[in-house]
Amino acid sequence: MDGNERISRLLLKQEVDEFLYYEADLLDARRYDDWLALLADDVRYWMPMRRNVKVDDLEREFTREGRDISWFDEGKQTLTRRVRQIQTGIHWAEEPVSRISHVISNIRLLEANPSWAEPAEVAVGCRFLVYRNRVETETDILVGKREDLLRRVEGELKITRRRILLDQNVLLSKNLTFFF
Amino acid sequence: MASTNTTGYRRGLVDLGKGQISREIFVNDEIYQEELERIFARAWLLVGHESQIPNPGDFFVSSMGEESVILCRDRAHKVHVFLNSCRHRGMKVCRYDEGNAAVLTCPYHGWSYSTDGRLVGVPYFREAYHGSLDRSRWGLAEVAQLCLYKGTVWASWDPAAPPFLEYLGDFLPYIDLTLDAWDGSDGGTEILSGIQKWRVPCNWKFPAENFSGDSYHNISHRSVDLAGIGPSGSGRRDMPELLMARKLHIAFPEHGHQTTSYLLPKEVALPPAYQHSSVVSEYFRECEEARRNKRGDWGRMIALVGEVFPNTAFLARQPRTLAAWHPRGAHETEVWRWFLVDRNAPAEVKDFLRQYYIRYSGPGGMTEQDDMENWNYAHAASRGTIARRYPYNYEQGTGTEIENYEWESFRVPGVVCDLTRAKSSEHNLRNLYRRWAEFMEADRWEELTSGRRLGRAEAAE
Numbered sequence: 345m346d347g348n349e350r351i352s353r354l355l356l357k358q359e360v361d362e363f364l365y366y367e368a369d370l371l372d373a374r375r376y377d378d379w380l381a382l383l384a385d386d387v388r389y390w391m392p393m394r395r396n397v398k399v400d401d402l403e404r405e406f407t408r409e410g411r412d413i414s415w416f417d418e419g420k421q422t423l424t425r426r427v428r429q430i431q432t433g434i435h436w437a438e439e440p441v442s443r444i445s446h447v448i449s450n451i452r453l454l455e456a457n458p459s460w461a462e463p464a465e466v467a468v469g470c471r472f473l474v475y476r477n478r479v480e481t482e483t484d485i486l487v488g489k490r491e492d493l494l495r496r497v498e499g500e501l502k503i504t505r506r507r508i509l510l511d512q513n514v515l516l517s518k519n520l521t522f523f524f
Numbered sequence: 525m526a527s528t529n530t531t532g533y534r535r536g537l538v539d540l541g542k543g544q545i546s547r548e549i550f551v552n553d554e555i556y557q558e559e560l561e562r563i564f565a566r567a568w569l570l571v572g573h574e575s576q577i578p579n580p581g582d583f584f585v586s587s588m589g590e591e592s593v594i595l596c597r598d599r600a601h602k603v604h605v606f607l608n609s610c611r612h613r614g615m616k617v618c619r620y621d622e623g624n625a626a627v628l629t630c631p632y633h634g635w636s637y638s639t640d641g642r643l644v645g646v647p648y649f650r651e652a653y654h655g656s657l658d659r660s661r662w663g664l665a666e667v668a669q670l671c672l673y674k675g676t677v678w679a680s681w682d683p684a685a686p687p688f689l690e691y692l693g694d695f696l697p698y699i700d701l702t703l704d705a706w707d708g709s710d711g712g713t714e715i716l717s718g719i720q721k722w723r724v725p726c727n728w729k730f731p732a733e734n735f736s737g738d739s740y741h742n743i744s745h746r747s748v749d750l751a752g753i754g755p756s757g758s759g760r761r762d763m764p765e766l767l768m769a770r771k772l773h774i775a776f777p778e779h780g781h782q783t784t785s786y787l788l789p790k791e792v793a794l795p796p797a798y799q800h801s802s803v804v805s806e807y808f809r810e811c812e813e814a815r816r817n818k819r820g821d822w823g824r825m826i827a828l829v830g831e832v833f834p835n836t837a838f839l840a841r842q843p844r845t846l847a848a849w850h851p852r853g854a855h856e857t858e859v860w861r862w863f864l865v866d867r868n869a870p871a872e873v874k875d876f877l878r879q880y881y882i883r884y885s886g887p888g889g890m891t892e893q894d895d896m897e898n899w900n901y902a903h904a905a906s907r908g909t910i911a912r913r914y915p916y917n918y919e920q921g922t923g924t925e926i927e928n929y930e931w932e933s934f935r936v937p938g939v940v941c942d943l944t945r946a947k948s949s950e951h952n953l954r955n956l957y958r959r960w961a962e963f964m965e966a967d968r969w970e971e972l973t974s975g976r977r978l979g980r981a982e983a984a985e
Contacts, residue, residue: 391888393718395621404622413718413863413878415888422753422883429751429890436744437893479901513621514858515722518900519893 368446442478533964543919556854564589606664674711708815726903735837737784737952780959783830921949
């Protein structure tokens with residue numbers, strides 16, 4: 345990687361960091377319509393379940409995208425419906441509204457196509473910590489890895505694919521009424 | 525309901541004459557411990573599905589009551605269910621969710637068991653035990669009874685329990701409505717890979733009651749009706765059935781099983797559904813017709829929800845699911861859910877349903893999320909010293925049950941409450957708790973099968 349490439353990569357990293365933090369702010373501020381606008385129309389949003397399997401059987405650790413039952417396997421249309429449900433004001437699982445913070449860290453650029461300088465698509469890995477506190481003392485802490493594919497559309501980054509790998513087997517939260 | 529016959533578990537706790545049930549049975553830790561003995565160690569419980577263990581050596585770790593069990597297929601293809609605890613010092617023999625193994629070796633001291641449960645390996649057998657340990661007596665603890673029914677695997681720890689089909693009694697055809705294919709083919713369903721497991725902070729009877737047929741909780745799901753996730757577009761997903769069929773509570777007092785089902789009219793066909801996809805829409809239209817031809821009057825019956833006593837629930841339409849409400853203490857439930865599709869359905873249909881199931885059911889399901897909020901805080905607000913003084917009300921629909929319900933020449937088995945007329949009833953819920961009280965009172969299975977307690981006489985009301 346020559347000097348120019350390294351600078352391009354650095355600038356892209358800065359842009360991606362800002363983008364992911366901005367996205368987290370939108371979610372935590374409950375600006376769901378603005379959040380939906382960050383999703384590409386063909387977005388795939390997938391959160392598999394995870395099994396305890398032997399070390400030589402790891403291909404069965406995750407339920408399969410597009411084939412198995414998962415926690416989420418969504419497109420923009422169903423994510424929009426989920427937002428609409430929260431916005432009805434009578435979605436009791438989110439009414440009263442939860443206090444949620446998304447902590448995003450360990451952001452790494454994995455790949456850019458066709459180049460760091462002019463990326464049409466960027467693959468990004470990160471960790472998430474989603475903290476939810478609701479009603480009085482009810483608290484959930486969900487931690488895991490995320491793999492995002494971002495696409496540049498008319499100059500703006502859009503989320504094209506999101507894989508959410510939660511570090512839990514039996515889900516310890518009674519529901520998943522929020523986004524990752 | 526005959527008010528003279530109001531005994532229940534510890535007189536007064538379950539008082540069906542008054543239509544009142546004490547909050548104690550949901551929040552009292554001592555009662556919970558008794559439930560583990562009297563209900564979960566005696567009743568038939570859902571363990572899994574045969575398709576999870578197709579080959580010799582395949583295993584799936586499941587749960588019965590609070591305890592972990594291993595469902596596996598031995599080398600001779602025979603299916604077993606074992607307590608997942610080493611006979612030597614109790615270590616969980618298998619900590620994987622599923623897999624395949626020739627032997628199950630305990631990681632603590634190394635006792636190993638074959639897939640038919642025999643103790644086949646003991647380190648230092650000759651030196652430390654002088655070869656005298658009777659290995660034949662120290663195999664894995666196995667359930668007393670096991671039944672495979674249309675793919676589902678059921679087990680009981682009680683040798684005195686009646687055989688599974690007898691335990692189900694006349695409820696059997698209602699279970700079939702979930703396990704048969706939509707076109708009426710016997711056992712024509714398979715499960716989708718991926719069993720959802722999650723914790724809900726409430727007593728296990730909250731979901732059991734809900735799936736027995738809580739016909740009153742429409743307000744819970746208003747938000748999802750408004751957002752519209754139905755496979756046919758927006759609004760309530762069961763509108764056509766609601767408009768043309770009879771919606772019935774159907775309960776079996778001798779067994780404690782109950783369902784909410786729709787009985788379709790004889791001559792009029794259901795309007796097309798699943799219009800979002802022509803393949804799916806056409807598939808269900810064909811199935812609907814085939815089922816009517818194959819099953820006659822039974823082809824007119826479509827179950828909505830139901831509960832096999834004590835803790836197995838089914839949803840029989842789409843989503844088609846089985847759920848087990850595993851108790852994890854009086855105040856927590858671990859839900860396990862299996863999802864079913866027609867085995868011979870086109871791939872596009874299976875995929876459409878899979879996606880619909882995920883957005884309907886489970887912790888990510890837009891419908892169930894609101895149920896779990898309600899169970900959570902109903903339980904929490906019932907635990908207090910003062911709260912426990914006030915029983916819940918189960919009066920709804922008392923005295924409106926019909927023994928020989930018939931509509932358009934179909935005589936419906938079970939004791940029925942017509943919800944199309946009544947809008948809502950707690951008939952099914954009372955049936956669940958009537959049986960619950962019988963289990964908690966009875967010392968022996970004979971008392972539970974004789975019907976001498978609350979059984980038929982009271983149910984006639």
